[in-house]
Amino acid sequence: MRNERLRATMASAGWTHSTLAEATGVDPKSVERWVNLGRTPRRVTALRAAETLGEDVHALWPALRQARAARAVSPELVALYDRRADLPVSVFVDLLAVAREQIDVLVYAAVFLHEAYPRLNDLLRERAAEGCAVRIAVGDADSENIQQRGTEEKFGHGIESRCRLALLHYRPLLDVPGIEVRTHGTTLYNSLYRADDQALVNAHVWGVNAYGAPVWHLRRNGDGGIFDTYAESFNAVWDTAQPVER
Incomplete structure (x- = not known):
């Protein structure tokens, strides 16, 4: 029919x-x-x-x-991917590019973004210039939780060096109006990439690097759903994070 x-x-x-x-x-x-x-x-x-x-x-x-x-x-689930590595970086970039009000990134390092898309800082500057509030939280390399994560991933000090590298990538944004960069030392259960009412959530699995763990794409559908749960989680971590000094 x-x-x-x-x-x-x-x-x-x-x-x-x-x-x-x-x-x-x-x-x-x-x-x-x-x-x-x-x-x-x-x-x-x-x-x-x-x-x-x-x-x-x-x-x-x-x-x-x-x-x-x-x-x-859940009506908020747009897609579920087996591994972050299955997603082209353009999925993350396109999500951030459509943000008009808010961008939140909560990671330990996620240096794959800058490595695969060198214009990431330019994109964030453009979003901020148009009134989008940008908050970036990366891992504090000296945190015990991050050092423990390196042991669990069997990467040793690798994750600590990636956190420092991530911070170097974001440092040029410290003086940009509308952009805040902080470091956190929390136990990170998921990496979050939020753009307005959409988010990519990269689960963390014990013993598995983030690129090998699942990702779900969420779109907010009313109050109190899964999306709001992750948004509130970001806010809780952000409140404990330390502003990065130039």
Whole structure:
């Protein structure tokens, strides 16, 4: 049965099977099946397509609401990735680039961002210049918790040196209005990358480097959800963190 809502939305916005397929990373035949046969795509693909079209995903594919209820999946979960290494750095960069009000980064080091995207500081400056509040919390290399993490990851002093390197990357931002950089010594259960009402959460697994641990993409959906839990966690760590002196 034809998906009339999807067909009409595409027609009014000028999307063809081919252009929507390219935007969502699928084969044009898949889009044709969505429209002409009423097929329901995978949730991640459906969310990407709905966002591209500026529509509510459940208006386009009501079956997803029933499937979500049956699986008891949180409405705030956009995607789940097996390992951080599975995500291109562009996923993190694109998330931060769309922030208009708030960027929060809570990590021990995450030097992969600067290494793979040397313009990261420029991006943060641009966001801050447009009124976005930027808060960066990196690990205090002298903290016992971070030294313990190095032992658990079997990297020894590697994580301590990565924390120092991360701080060197962010130091040029210390005098930029709207950007704050602090160091923390907390036991970090997850690395957080927040942009307004979206976040990438990189779980920490004992004995596994962060690049080998899962990542979930969250989008806030009302008060008191998973997103708010992580946002409050960031605030709690931020309150204990120490401002970096130039």
